[in-house]
Amino acid sequence: MPATEAAVEAVWRIESGRLVGALVRITGDFATAEDLAQDALEAALRQWPRDGVPPNPAGWLMSTARHMAIDRYRRDAVLRRKLPLLAAEVRIEQEWEGPMSIADRTLDSAVDDDLLRLMFIACHPALTVDSRVALTLRTVGGLQTREIARAFLVSETTMGQRIARAKKTLTDQHIALEMPDAGELHSRLADVLAVIYLIFNEGYAATVGDDWTRPALCQEALRLGRILVGLQPDQAEVHGLVALMELQAARLAARFDAEGHPVLLADQQRSRWDRLLIQRGLAALQRAEDLDGGPYTLQAAIAACHVRAQSVDDTDWTRIAALYTVLAFVSPSPVVALNRAIAVGMAEGPERGLELLDRLADEASLERYGQLSAARATFLQALGRIPEALAEFQRAASLADNTDTRTIHLRQAAALTDPDSSETR
Amino acid sequence: MRYLVLLKAVNVPDSVPPPELMAAIATLGQEATGAGVLLDSQGLQPSVSGSRVTLTGGRLSAADGPFTESKELISYAVYDVRAKEDAVEWTTRFLVAHRDLWPGWEGEADIIKVFGPEDYGAGEAG
Numbered sequence: 001m002p003a004t005e006a007a008v009e010a011v012w013r014i015e016s017g018r019l020v021g022a023l024v025r026i027t028g029d030f031a032t033a034e035d036l037a038q039d040a041l042e043a044a045l046r047q048w049p050r051d052g053v054p055p056n057p058a059g060w061l062m063s064t065a066r067h068m069a070i071d072r073y074r075r076d077a078v079l080r081r082k083l084p085l086l087a088a089e090v091r092i093e094q095e096w097e098g099p100m101s102i103a104d105r106t107l108d109s110a111v112d113d114d115l116l117r118l119m120f121i122a123c124h125p126a127l128t129v130d131s132r133v134a135l136t137l138r139t140v141g142g143l144q145t146r147e148i149a150r151a152f153l154v155s156e157t158t159m160g161q162r163i164a165r166a167k168k169t170l171t172d173q174h175i176a177l178e179m180p181d182a183g184e185l186h187s188r189l190a191d192v193l194a195v196i197y198l199i200f201n202e203g204y205a206a207t208v209g210d211d212w213t214r215p216a217l218c219q220e221a222l223r224l225g226r227i228l229v230g231l232q233p234d235q236a237e238v239h240g241l242v243a244l245m246e247l248q249a250a251r252l253a254a255r256f257d258a259e260g261h262p263v264l265l266a267d268q269q270r271s272r273w274d275r276l277l278i279q280r281g282l283a284a285l286q287r288a289e290d291l292d293g294g295p296y297t298l299q300a301a302i303a304a305c306h307v308r309a310q311s312v313d314d315t316d317w318t319r320i321a322a323l324y325t326v327l328a329f330v331s332p333s334p335v336v337a338l339n340r341a342i343a344v345g346m347a348e349g350p351e352r353g354l355e356l357l358d359r360l361a362d363e364a365s366l367e368r369y370g371q372l373s374a375a376r377a378t379f380l381q382a383l384g385r386i387p388e389a390l391a392e393f394q395r396a397a398s399l400a401d402n403t404d405t406r407t408i409h410l411r412q413a414a415a416l417t418d419p420d421s422s423e424t425r
Numbered sequence: 426m427r428y429l430v431l432l433k434a435v436n437v438p439d440s441v442p443p444p445e446l447m448a449a450i451a452t453l454g455q456e457a458t459g460a461g462v463l464l465d466s467q468g469l470q471p472s473v474s475g476s477r478v479t480l481t482g483g484r485l486s487a488a489d490g491p492f493t494e495s496k497e498l499i500s501y502a503v504y505d506v507r508a509k510e511d512a513v514e515w516t517t518r519f520l521v522a523h524r525d526l527w528p529g530w531e532g533e534a535d536i537i538k539v540f541g542p543e544d545y546g547a548g549e550a551g
Contacts, residue, residue: 216543
């Protein structure tokens with residue numbers, strides 16, 4: 001049965017992480033490993049559509065990459081000098097165990113280690129954050145450069161250059177490809193979690209462009225997080241981040257109405273929230289709390305308050321405010337302070353909310369942050385201070401950097417002046 | 426994108442499922458879970474354990490199994506994958522395991538798309 005290109009790429013997405021991870025271990029060089037993996041993919045894209053997917057596609061890809069590796073070592077004098085050739089070649093021969101059938105393809109901790117090491121390399125602090133995102137999606141997620149480029153609204157050329165630069169940085173700076181040691185593990189793991197959450201947020205609240213959310217990126221991040229849970233099951237914050245993403249992703253489908261217009265949390269049809277993801281998120285949160293989680297776990301606990309509530313009024317705002325107070329202590333930031341002010345206002349009344357928001361007025365980093373204006377507007381509206389609320393909604397709209405957020409605030413502003421359209425979405 | 430996969434047996438050999446097949450299925454399940462794509466899966470009991478509620482011409486009726494069906498549903502799986510082809514690939518691997526480890530077994534798997542946020546006006550991330 002000949003394979004379509006899409007079918008080849010599907011196999012690739014499944015195998016990419018383990019393949020590149022194993023090749024890094026075998027070749028001792030990230031860029032070489034990545035090149036070999038891509039060459040193997042290209043070979044598959046040439047052959048499989050003609051001959052069909054081989055019975056053991058993972059074995060085929062590994063075997064092809066390995067032959068290419070040996071060829072390159074033999075041909076390339078520079079590579080031989082740069083890498084410990086003989087050792088490498090001997091290692092390649094030894095590492096290779098021949099084709100596996102599905103029956104004897106057992107779960108192997110070495111494979112897990114390869115994949116985990118690959119995540120640490122792709123999210124290495126020597127790389128720019130943009131590069132970490134691109135390398136993670138490409139090697140662990142198995143995405144093509146054109147797909148990553150489209151998701152981040154840059155040209156394929158730009159994304160290709162970004163990836164090439166990142167690979168060069170890893171080689172030039174002789175970045176160690178070993179697993180981080182115990183002392184370093186915590187901060188390196190935090191780097192990986194940050195990259196995954198960044199990908200999620202880029203999908204959840206697209207910072208630029210016309211789409212309010214791009215669910216495919218959220219789902220990509222969620223899958224990466226679930227992979228990491230399997231690799232680091234004892235780390236509380238891994239569960240915490242996955243819980244947070246599952247619970248936020250559960251609301252994705254409700255964030256748009258039938259016409260594709262964005263819908264705020266308060267007005268979402270909660271029956272459209274995804275019960276399977278909620279259940280998974282709450283289970284992950286339980287594991288995170290049992291392991292004594294940190295900031296991600298706290299944020300997941302806040303998200304859990306929302307999904308447990310039947311409506312905005314039914315929401316346990318007192319608990320949310322308390323969780324934000326703890327979060328502001330362990331992981332202080334102006335945005336956390338803002339969210340805490342909103343939650344306290346919801347729990348204790350709009351006057352108290354406004355009072356806390358006004359304390360943030362001098363916060364330089366919030367000066368052009370539309371959410372502060374939107375929050376003030378909501379409390380002002382609740383207090384009947386309509387002209388002030390109107391001005392703040394308009395200001396929030398003018399500060400919004402994506403079309404849908406702007407639309408929401410303009411609609412809220414319009415609703416204040418035209419009672420007939422008072423239904424906010 | 427979420428897909429529901431319903432596995433149906435058409436011809437089942439007169440033997441218990443080989444332990445090697447059960448082990449291979451368990452391994453594949455762990456792999457798919459570890460890859461972050463398998464959200465849920467369970468085996469399904471023969472329809473003799475179930476019931477069917479029917480609405481025909483305004484009349485409701487409920488009847489206990491077994492239902493006369495040429496294909497017996499034997500399991501379901503819920504996948505969260507990037508594209509339909511990924512669900513096809515994982516499902517193919519399960520069927521390959523059946524082919525290789527339980528000669529004579531024949532069946533089919535329906536791969537059905539579940540409505541998701543990508544179907545509700547949200548943009549496509551590519």
